[in-house]
Amino acid sequence: MDAVKENTRQIIIDSSIKLFAQFGYANVSVRDIADAVGIKPASLYYHFDNKQTLYLASIKESFSLKASGLSEILQSQEPAEIRLKNYIYKFTALASEDEPFCRLIQREMLDGDEQRMQYLAEKVFKDQFDALDLLVIEINPQCDSHMSAISILSLVLYHLETTPIRYFLKGHKKQHNQAEFIAQHVFNLLMNGLLKS
Amino acid sequence: MDAVKENTRQIIIDSSIKLFAQFGYANVSVRDIADAVGIKPASLYYHFDNKQTLYLASIKESFSLKASGLSEILQSQEPAEIRLKNYIYKFTALASEDEPFCRLIQREMLDGDEQRMQYLAEKVFKDQFDALDLLVIEINPQCDSHMSAISILSLVLYHLETTPIRYFLKGHKKQHNQAEFIAQHVFNLLMNGLLKS
């Protein structure tokens, strides 16, 4: 039955996403994935040509699921600053909910070759980045929108990525790990800089 | 002679830093390192107990070299905002010059266990982070200094880390990869937010 085929294939991909995100490509063996799925290693090769192909299918799957609700926010009829605020809150929430996705992106940044970077940029980030770029221009036509857009993303993502180490750094509080708190801080910083709070 | 011993050991560590930073722990074999050094794999075990130990020695070495000139800047007699500006420019320059260092930190963020996070936080980042925290408080006593300090670091590091992908994103220019340009953007954002430029 097709449902069964699709089902197993999907379970393999879902398991792979989690494993690759957690441990990285080289640290996950074909046997690990097979164990997680509950089949034998050789059976994976019925569904995928090889490990590399399975990995690429996994990141494509993981990345294609994103970028859903965010475009609406960026293109709504609200004033620019409200749209930015909504975007930051929503993006922070989405990113904090999907740790495997964030980790996969980090890993791709480190280990992805030029071709994969291009894929990521054009197929995953393009629409969102372009819309964010336009929004930044709307807020301040004078600024370097490319740099500003990167800055916005960096603020959100880095606070999330540094969660495990911030715990050991001065002044850490529990609330610093909450998505809403991070979003609030980032939006305030973008609006006022460091000087007001 | 001691000089010879220290020399080989140092060459091993230097080679390891580059390889581990570039490819990651699991993707670098003991034979790769030996080849890079110009000795046989077994000879590595005269200088280090095992691969893990060599890796730890490499990151300690790489991390201990930093944090030199930065403390002076943070503790100088200049006004707070000037100190922040100087710090951002210097930090951006240092980070952009030492790519292996940046990559090792990224990898540790992803794969380091709690113990290594603690080591990183307390032995590598502590002094700098605390000083930066104090500087932020000086600039604005009202703000959440922990979050703000992370934000400052995130802005600098993320612009550097995203270099390979920003190339494919809208509005990219060559100058966006230059340390001084990044520092200027970050400092301006921190002072004025997005609104002024």
Add this chain to the structure above:
DNA sequence: CAAAATACCTAACAACTGTTAGTTAGGTAA
């Protein structure tokens, strides 16, 4: 019902992994 396709299996392969045992050449101290 027979044939074919599906989705799994067992068993094994060659290559590579970290690591160890044992050896050797050269320098140093008694």
Add this chain to the structure above:
DNA sequence: TTACCTAACTAACAGTTGTTAGGTATTTTG
């Protein structure tokens, strides 16, 4: 000369890796 230390070596180990060939139930199709 003898004994020891240093810093490298050769050769091999046991385990893991990605992958393949060939077999086997179950389901679908002609």
